[in-house]
Amino acid sequence: EPEVTQTPSHQVTQMGQEVILRCVPISNHLYFYWYRQILGQKVEFLVSFYNNEISEKSEIFDDQFSVERPDGSNFTLKIRSTKLEDSAMYFCASTRDRDQPQHFGDGTRLSIL
Amino acid sequence: GNSVTQMEGPVTLSEEAFLTINCTYTATGYPSLFWYVQYPGEGLQLLLKATKADDKGSNKGFEATYRKETTSFHLEKGSVQVSDSAVYFCALTPPGGSYIPTFGRGTSLIVHP
16 A cells, blocks of 8 residues: 655754655645644644645744655655754645545654754 | 544553543534544554544444534444554544644553453
8 A cells, every 4th residue: 555655764953953854645645744743742733735835834834844845756844943842753644635534654753952 | 723632541451451532522513523543653544534423433443423412532442452552543624624634632552461
């Protein structure tokens, strides 16, 4: 069965540095999402992406964050000037149709030191 | 706003015990309701769903019934296995608009042999 893949599985970064989290959605999917889960807390929606533009974003997704689909397969989340509170598990998800359940990747654990 | 409340974990059971994980929600109208499961080291997977009142979602021996009168969607399984050890997330998507799920905090289930 096709999977959403995320790399790296664990990223350790110094505070203030930029980090790029990578995702390869399922190949025929059209809608892409990023979520984060701070340890012990809820899974929180960050942003959705369709047709090469952001379709919806949460209050968390401020100017520090950006997303990009640089080619036909990758979907990236960039976090500029990372802060300690950005430490979390970041999940990518994709779906072919907006009203269908999303397929999630295994996540990238981001640790900011 | 929309919200999901789950019982605190961890829930620790012996193999073949009966499982209930409580979930209640707050939403306007009739949301769709979901249970996701996250096995260790993996992403979230859809376990079951229900889209209207009194619907019962079921999968892999798990069941949950959409109760509008009590705004609940409790997860049950008659006989748990060690392999069911995971974190379970209750979620909703609101009617008539965004399909972005709102998640609960997750409930960890530990099943001992």
